[in-house]
Amino acid sequence: MSTDLARRFHAFLTEMPHELGLEDGDAAAVLDRYYVPEIEYWNDGIRLDRQRLLDHVKPARKNAVSVRIEVHESLVGEDLAAARYTLHAVMRNDKTVSMEIYLFARYAADGRIRRVDSITRTLRDRASGEVV
Numbered sequence: 043m044s045t046d047l048a049r050r051f052h053a054f055l056t057e058m059p060h061e062l063g064l065e066d067g068d069a070a071a072v073l074d075r076y077y078v079p080e081i082e083y084w085n086d087g088i089r090l091d092r093q094r095l096l097d098h099v100k101p102a103r104k105n106a107v108s109v110r111i112e113v114h115e116s117l118v119g120e121d122l123a124a125a126r127y128t129l130h131a132v133m134r135n136d137k138t139v140s141m142e143i144y145l146f147a148r149y150a151a152d153g154r155i156r157r158v159d160s161i162t163r164t165l166r167d168r169a170s171g172e173v174v
Contacts, residue, residue, distance in 0.1 A: 051123040069099040108132040140165040
């Protein structure tokens with residue numbers, strides 16, 4: 043396992059959501075650090091290209107006030123990585139959205155991600171049944 047790839051994957055999981063969702067910097071520059079320009083991001087069966095990922099950033103920045111990531115498991119190979127993690131986002135309306143994410147990533151030769159396949163699940167409070 044490449045230590046550099048493991049470090050990059052951890053940053054992708056834990057740092058990129060903060061950079062994209064909460065910071066005022068250039069979202070395109072952030073995406074370009076982590077993804078190749080021809081990124082194929084499949085989330086819950088929906089294909090997102092670079093532009094659709096960028097389009098997702100604006101409402102995230104408008105609505106989220108904090109993001110916390112819990113990485114439960116991750117594996118890194120020669121050019122691929124996988125993780126199971128939970129993303130908790132506190133929104134401006136004081137609601138917290140929590141998503142469990144299962145993600146598989148393929149890396150290009152330059153160390154950036156070229157494809158993602160992920161499945162997400164909104165978590166609910168066991169006692170109330172409400173989305174958490």
